Amino acid sequence: MTLRTSAALAAALAAFCAAPALAQNAPAASPVPSPSATPLAEIGRTVVTSDRVAEPIGRSSRPTFVVDRPHLDAYGARTLGDALGDVPGANLFPYGAFGAQVDYGLRGTTSAETLVLMNGVPISSASNGITDLGTLPLLGVSRIEVVESGSSTLYGSSATGGVINVITGGRVQPYARIAAGSLGDRDAAAGTSLGGFSVFIERRVATNAYAYPSFHTSLTDATPAGTRANADAMQSAVRLAYDRALGERWRLHAGADADAYHAGVPGSLAFGLTPLARQNQNRGNVAAAFERYGDRDTFTATLSGATQNLAYGDPSIGGEYDTLDRRVGLSFKDARAWGRSDLVAGLDLARENALLTFAGTGAPLAQTQAQSAAYVQFGRDLSAATRITLGVRGEHDAPIASALIPSIGAITSIGAARLSANYGASFRVPTIIDLYYPGASNPSLKPERLRNADTTLAFPSFGGGVSLGWFGRHGNNLIVLDDNFIPQNTQHASVEGLQFTAATRPLFHVRASASLTDVYRALDTDTGLRLPRTPPVRATLALDRPFDGGRFAYGARALVAGSQGHAPSAIGVPDAYATADAYLRYRFGPASILSVRVRNLGDERYTAVPGYPEPGRTFSLELATR
Template sequence: MKNFALLLTSRAGICVACAASTVGFVVNSANAQTATTPALQDVVITANRIPTKLTDVLADVTVLDRSELDLAGQSSLLDVLANLPGIQISRNGSYRSSSGVFLRGATSSQTVILLDGVRIGSATSGTPALENIPLDRIERIEVLRGAASALYGADAVGGVIQIITREPERKPVYTANVGIGGDGQRQASVALRGSTSDLGYSLGWSRERADGISVLVNPLSSAFNPDRDGFQASSVDAKLRYQVSPQHQVSVGLLHSDTDYQFDGAASPNPLKLTKANTDARAYSTLNNLSAQWQAQWLPNWKSTLLLGTAEDQSVTKYFRSTDGAFGGSGKFNTDRRHASWQNDFSLGQDVLSFALEERREEVDSSMNYAVKARDLRGVMLSYALRAEDWSALAVLRSDHNSQFGSFTNWSLSGGYQLNSAWRAVLSAGTSFQAPSFNQLYYPGFGNPTLTPQQNRSNELGLKYREGQLNFEATVYQNDIRGFITPSTNLQSALAELRGISLHGGWQFGASQISASYDYADPRTQPNNLRLLRIARHVANFRLQHQLSDLSLFTELKFSSDREDNNLSFTGRDKLAAYSLLNVGLNWQINSQWALLLRVNNLNNSRYVLANNYSTLGRNAFASLSWKY
């Protein structure tokens, strides 16, 4: 499905659709960041690049731990992210097809995705293959909302999402899971985690598949085929951590994931003269992620972290004649990223001074002939985190050099003041930038080598409340992107204005928990004042969970207002109607070893469209049985 010529059905292409089913979660809100060390429940790293107490974070952050992810059932990582504050999603079909994330109204290429500290994604499309990350193998997710190029370099316009794979346990733990649902859904996984003396380990395997439903639902589409479009995915992962001495720790982590999914599309060129009725189009998407880390405590106030990593994003499409399996063509869009970073943190009382050097190389291997197939990126970052009794601040300065576009300097400054024991006010400002992707620059018939990097200035004001079991956050933000490159046209606008409001919070009372969020986003390009495609102005999520002894009951409700999308001919725009989704479920801890999960998604059987032509799921059910020893 990565053939760029298929504008409506390719992640490597120009257009991406929006996703289907949803799930919700009780969330911990504050700032977040990468977690290359074992994360504590109340500590996040992504927001400041150093471990920070959740209550001390200045940024707008959400953290999900494994206990919350366990309630996802058959849902994908993308479905989980869709129910977090500030996030909307896109996907070319209802199951594990090509996907994208819109964070605070930014495009899907303007969010940095880190997997165990290593940046992942396609350098051709600029987007990550989130469908390739199995939810079962994730330990923790941290979402940092807001421009963050000063901390993480290019592309962190909307924010950063850090995904941490499963971590070692202190004692040996064996787990297994099987699940079954509608549309031929089947799911299985096994894992072993534990430690012996100074060595910790985590090993896992997972497998998923579904018969699916038709990816396209509009008979007028040139690629429409009403057959079922299924998928199958498998993954293996491992993480080893060795405590060399009290001052030194080394760790290695890897994840290999393969996804094979069907879609509706046509080969180009088409030597067999396949038609939409007899074409079996398949996408083979692979993620290989490897990281090695050395943490050293050189002095009581000096800690350094060396991280080396590689990330391969392989995207291959193949076309067959459905009647006899004859091969009708293929295409590929592969990316190889190599990453190295060395960060040093110096504690000065309660303050922390950090200095980091980073280097990354991106190489493209494609069936398309790109004029340039590789680029190097180098960065140096300096930050100071100040912590006083009633106020705190974070100042960051960073310089990046892109081998294609030269050097860029970005900065950010955040401050927070504790108004009283419960209320805290925060204010931040900063800059970010994004270089054009290889598709935007060089794709035949579409690329424009004269494009220049997008540069933006962001400001936000927030108010945070935390008292007992009640927490609440409100953020108003504005992010102006100069030289904005419109994804569907590849034209560079004078300005894109990303403005919005984000409200989210949670309350635990007795055996019940409530979480809720509301986001207003209205990103527009100037001077034509057009809304960015597939972004709803209003999105609200609500979740109620109640504990009855060993039985946990939950209800999830999602509401989204209308959005705009290109019509079939790309000559105008269509309005996609508002929709609501109701999900219900239960989790029964049968005993210390066995647990049963039941979910019914879209109980109200809402018929909705997130992107023109693409399918969404109606009412569907899922059940899984888990074992832990």
């Protein structure tokens, strides 16, 4: 698809005026998901990520989107990468089919600048500071909250673009699912709750052998058509959860999850295939949160731990490269309210270790980073229609640097409209690989420092909700690779954009939604070139008919992404593309649903990452109890 076609289709979507509505501008309602799929920004729910405290979504000034469990079930999302496909402003860069890495960003940021949490606890690896969304399973997930605003005051390093919080828990009815589809994809999952305990298991395998056409793998060269091989993947995952009251004022939320993943790594077409390269990964996360409820406050203490072991081997290069990451964290938070004021304050402590082993280079490399931070955010209702928040965070990241991060936010209602705005600082600490990787590191790196601003005008009661927002991000010391692949603090960046979202009310049970994100400015101000992986246009359009008491549910969604720009040393230019997915579901029993899904209806062939072709049209058939 050409950029001109993409822009035309994006303009049509904007004219349609029906996007996943920005959910922060709505009255409060129960956080329990409805039994039917709903537009992404379902109006009226409680969120816990925007201000790091449970609150009605309309009370926060930070733009927040919610992907609920029914929406995940309707489109058959299996990984976090699948789940974020139609979140406005979220950019995904997959390296292939299931099992391949998926990079990500919010409103023009990179993976390293977007913080991923599970139940409020960071899960990014210690070595490179990112999470592989392409293999992170969704078993036991009740919803996903996406905050698209600089959030370093509350969450610290790497929350420049915002926060993706994967929330698990909640009692579930016994359920089971089996599915089969194209590319040899087979999936089975089950889960149940008993008392305060819940258990979820999943097994998935795929051969992922698919043909691809000729692609440009550099600015001048092309690679001939062929078949993607050595891309098979298999994964087993389990999650345990416990949620129970401990007396009248205490409650315990605890969870543990683990997954084992094995896959081929076929490599880039630009550099030549790696037919013998394999990768094994084992991940584990555990967390326990103790909550004490007072008359005016809630105190929470959370203890967490995470480990990730990744082994990459290729006989053609003579050995194996291993990465072992470990993280332990302890946090304390107190949220209290009095009169027309409220306060959330806390302490975050964490220690991360990485052990890197390189084939044929002798002793492994061991490095440690530690974080200690205190934060506070004060909120005040100036009137029934106006609220402000003031926050500040002090953080020390040993052995690198310290930072003081302020923020301010406001939200006010003017008739049927609601206006919100935020301004604050953010930062990102260099990772262990940035600082210490042999031959490709720079121990003199400093943290990235940025200024973030956003404002949104929303009409919650117009149709299913309509909003128009502006966002901007300006910073220095941004870390980029030079021509020798050595990270340097050389980039000064300026990003600005507009975001439009809207949704219709149900008409004959059918709901329409759409979004348009226009990053009209994304410049490296030192070179004048556009920042890599910043599509100027990203638009979505969806029509969904949930069950609503009937036997049939169906829906379809389309995504348009414009040309993503490139730096001078880039391997190639990512394609502009347009794809569409569709599903049809039939409930033939109280807990029996047959689903048929088609992804990439138009069989669009493109590379979201140069050198890594995406598969074409695929099908799946699923039998499930929900």
